[in-house]
Amino acid sequence: MAYWLFKSEPSTWSFEQQLEAGAEGTFWNGVRNHLAKQQMMAMQLGERGFFYHSNEEKAIVGVVEVIKRYYPDHTDPSGKFGMVDVRAVSPLKRKVTLADIKAEPRLANMVLVKNSRLSVQPVTESEWRIVMALAGEAT
DNA sequence: GCCAACGTTGGC
DNA sequence: GCCAACGTTGGC
Numbered sequence: 001m002a003y004w005l006f007k008s009e010p011s012t013w014s015f016e017q018q019l020e021a022g023a024e025g026t027f028w029n030g031v032r033n034h035l036a037k038q039q040m041m042a043m044q045l046g047e048r049g050f051f052y053h054s055n056e057e058k059a060i061v062g063v064v065e066v067i068k069r070y071y072p073d074h075t076d077p078s079g080k081f082g083m084v085d086v087r088a089v090s091p092l093k094r095k096v097t098l099a100d101i102k103a104e105p106r107l108a109n110m111v112l113v114k115n116s117r118l119s120v121q122p123v124t125e126s127e128w129r130i131v132m133a134l135a136g137e138a139t
Numbered sequence: 140g141c142c143a144a145c146g147t148t149g150g151c
Numbered sequence: 152g153c154c155a156a157c158g159t160t161g162g163c
Contacts, residue, residue: 054149055149055150116149116150
């Protein structure tokens, strides 16, 4: 069971909108980066990821679940990229900001810190637990 | 196949 | 709003 992090600008697609999409979820389209694509190709049904708001907020705000495995992204004219479907699981009790993450030495190797530009990232199990603890959530 | 130029992203 | 980091493009 692997863990992930999905990054989005809230002005483009926010966790609130993801919540409104409900149990059916939505497709995570628009990824045009091969490293991010590789992450999505590795995702299995039921795996969970953090939902991170970049730019304006810079915080992990919620948890999503993969509900459809990698398939072609119809919005990609080149046909090279695909996407997965995700649904919102729940918002975090407490948002975990980028500053919180940088202040936690055990999270110094998170991809979010090391390569903040990658839009879909892998998260290790220990990173997942630490962030969930910071958010006041049980794991 | 190299690399300079350019565009985009995202933290500050 | 600036700029560093990174990915992509295109000329050679």
